[in-house]
Amino acid sequence: SDESFIAYAAAAPNLALIKYWGKRDSRLVLPLNNSISVTLDDQLMRTVTMATASPEFAEDFVELNGKPVEVTDRMRAVLQSLRQRCQRGQDLASWKVRVATRNSFPTAAGLASSSSGLCAFAVAVARLADTLRWLSTVARLGSGSACRSLFAGFAEWSAGQRPDGVDSTASQLASAGHWDLRVLVCVVGAGAKSAPSTQAMARTVATSSLLPARLSCLPDRLAAVREAVAGRDFASLAEMSMRDSNCLHAVCADTYPPVHYLTDASRAIIDFVHRLNEASGRVVLGYTADAGPNVCLLAQPADVHLAAGCLQRAFDIGQVVGDLGEAADNSKVPSDWAGDGSGGEGRLRATGSNRC
Ligand SMILES: Nc1ncnc2c1ncn2[C@@H]1O[C@H](COP(=O)(O)OP(=O)(O)OP(=O)(O)O)[C@@H](O)[C@H]1O
Ligand SMILES: C[C@@](O)(CCOP(=O)(O)OP(=O)(O)O)CC(=O)O
Structure with a gap:
């Protein structure tokens, strides 16, 4: 009307x-x-x-x-x-x-x-x-x-x-x-999460004795991220993101009763990132996971193709959906970098590359 x-x-x-x-x-x-x-x-x-x-x-x-x-x-x-x-x-x-x-x-x-x-x-x-x-x-x-x-x-x-x-x-x-950064979203599970973040974080505040330790180290970590963003320092940004994601899931585990968001498949992806970075001799990927099992990978545009190829090999993924950009030089990654191949048996359903 x-x-x-x-x-x-x-x-x-x-x-x-x-x-x-x-x-x-x-x-x-x-x-x-x-x-x-x-x-x-x-x-x-x-x-x-x-x-x-x-x-x-x-x-x-x-x-x-x-x-x-x-x-x-x-x-x-x-x-x-x-x-x-x-x-x-x-x-x-x-x-x-x-x-x-x-x-x-x-x-x-x-x-x-x-x-x-x-x-x-x-x-x-x-x-x-x-x-x-x-x-x-x-x-x-x-x-x-x-x-x-x-x-x-x-x-x-x-x-x-x-x-x-x-x-x-x-x-x-x-x-x-x-700063042109990319995110690869590793969809581990698309079902309802185990604990809604609102309730879970209230329980952490009420019960976790590690939360004060997290809060006390955050000013330095925040400063490092501000600096990494200003200077487009990917290695630092990725490291701070990985550390903070790990820290979040540590205080979740310290919550009583505990809050579990990561699954074996999420942890396999996290381990994959560390193996890839170590084998490459540089920080190719960072990761971060919120209140659920999915893991988001951070990459520089030139590394997206390399990362997606390695993910596919490690986890036996049929298809990687999204804009992967140009093929990159894979020769710097040793062919056995995926180690024991403990990839997660196809539990990874899809990944997509997303510009930030
Ligand atoms: N477009 C929308 N408009 C309004 N509310 C929305 C919209 N999309 C999602 N929501 C609300 O958000 C809820 C989903 O939030 P929830 O935290 O469960 O999931 P999520 O997508 O995994 O988000 P997060 O990763 O932030 O936890 C929905 O159930 C709905 O209430
Ligand atoms: C792990 C997080 O994603 C938690 C998000 O919590 P919400 O914003 O969903 O919580 P409410 O304020 O209670 O609605 C971390 C983050 O986004 O910073």
């Missing part, structure tokens, strides 16, 4: 290189530590969201990939926050909202659909409300990691110190064009 408003937004998922794990305030979604991520190329992985407000709607409604889904408490928190800030007048603030959203990649499969999904949700509704201020706050209410997807390229989300969270915002460290 003449009286409805429509707004659109798009966002891409982000991959945390230094992970957010643990909140200092659950209601406001304020983290215990800064985190740094790289946002994937939105031409390849993207959420597109349309939000409509109308006085004719009886209730808020969300459709994800063509099917109605529950309007979660987090989505309600985003809607409420934006209704309070609405710049288009009280009428619109009281109207119900319909959201139709679609992901161009598997949803809830450990590929960070919540980061792009809740980011696009927040931005679309913020556009409806004509208020683009405090977007970090609004996106973070949807899902903490979503606020980093507000930016292309590298982003850092500051933990902040204030109880009201106004200093807990995301900002861009470097644009997407600053």
Whole structure:
């Protein structure tokens, strides 16, 4: 009708290189530590969201990939926050909202659909409300990691110190064009994860005695990643990402009862990366794994072909999907580098190369 408003937004998922794990305030979604991520190329992985407000709607409604889904408490928190800030007048603030959203990649499969999904949700509704201020706050209410997807390229989300969270915002460290990096997504399992990150990280905060050790070493690691990004130092970025991923899964194991995200297949990929790097005499790949079994590999463009070929050989993968770039020189990798061939017997279902 003449009286409805429509707004659109798009966002891409982000991959945390230094992970957010643990909140200092659950209601406001304020983290215990800064985190740094790289946002994937939105031409390849993207959420597109349309939000409509109308006085004719009886209730808020969300459709994800063509099917109605529950309007979660987090989505309600985003809607409420934006209704309070609405710049288009009280009428619109009281109207119900319909959201139709679609992901161009598997949803809830450990590929960070919540980061792009809740980011696009927040931005679309913020556009409806004509208020683009405090977007970090609004996106973070949807899902903490979503606020980093507000930016292309590298982003850092500051933990902040204030109880009201106004200093807990995301900002861009470097644009997407600053550094051409690739991500190979090793899809180990696309099923539901063993423990949702929100609950699992709360349990870590409540029970892990290793978490304080993680938090105390993060300032140095964050500084190293900022420096690696600024100087395009791949070896350093990859090493910090691998260390931080290992550290995240160590505090998960120290959580009581423990949280297990990695499977034997995930660990086989991690070991593969170390073997490949050692055999190559340089850091060809880095890895990072979030709250699920999938492992994302970081590579420089010239190494993607080499890495994909080695992955195929080690894990007996039929097909590697995606843009692999030019064939690279494999001659520098000894032919027996894959060692015992303990590859994972085809449990790796697919990999794709993705520009950041
Ligand atoms: N486009 C979207 N719009 C709104 N919500 C979405 C969208 N895509 C995903 N979500 C929400 O995110 C949930 C998936 O998040 P979940 O953490 O379980 O999976 P994920 O994709 O593996 O993300 P992550 O890797 O960040 O943990 C979905 O069940 C849905 O509630
Ligand atoms: C392991 C992580 O992916 C955890 C992401 O946690 P979420 O952002 O999904 O958690 P909530 O704020 O409770 O919604 C690391 C990261 O993305 O930094």
